[in-house]
Amino acid sequence: MPLSPGAAPNSCAKASVRKTAVFLASVQADLVHILSYIAEAGGSLAVAQGFVRQLRDRCHELASLPGIMGRVRPELRPDIRSVAFKGYVIFFRYVGDQFEVVNILEGHRDILAHFDGEGGS
Numbered sequence: 001m002p003l004s005p006g007a008a009p010n011s012c013a014k015a016s017v018r019k020t021a022v023f024l025a026s027v028q029a030d031l032v033h034i035l036s037y038i039a040e041a042g043g044s045l046a047v048a049q050g051f052v053r054q055l056r057d058r059c060h061e062l063a064s065l066p067g068i069m070g071r072v073r074p075e076l077r078p079d080i081r082s083v084a085f086k087g088y089v090i091f092f093r094y095v096g097d098q099f100e101v102v103n104i105l106e107g108h109r110d111i112l113a114h115f116d117g118e119g120g121s
Contacts, residue, residue: 019063019064019097019098019099020060020063020064020099021056021059021060021062021063021092021099021100021101022098022099022100022101023056023059023101024100024101024102024103026102026103027101027102027103027104030103030104030105031052031055031056031104034048034051034052034055034088034104034106035048035049035051035052036048038051038052051086054085054086055085055088055090055104058083058085058090059090059092059099059101059104062083062090062092062099063099068081068094069081069083070082070083070090070092071083073091075112076091076111076112076115077115079093079094079095080092080093080102080115081093081094084107087106087107088104088105088106088107089104089105089106089107089111090103090104091103091104091105
């Protein structure tokens, strides 16, 4: 029997569920700090906004990838993973079917101290 236009060739095929990144309040604060720092250091709000957009886009990209991404970070917390991006480190976790971005920190910071001080959510 021919397929009707637009019908999937295999009705048993599973639909691909693409996740989006959920940004915790801690990340919003991190992004404001990053924006302010880059705008002040570089003298351009537009450049700072562009970089923050790249960080957010990278988080959404990670969320949409199949499988589990990133480096496990048990020294921080058992559920935290991380990925480096242009001198910054994106910290995230998988919670059920959500991809939660916990923090985005400059790579030279004392990350252990940040998480020990409950800076990470």
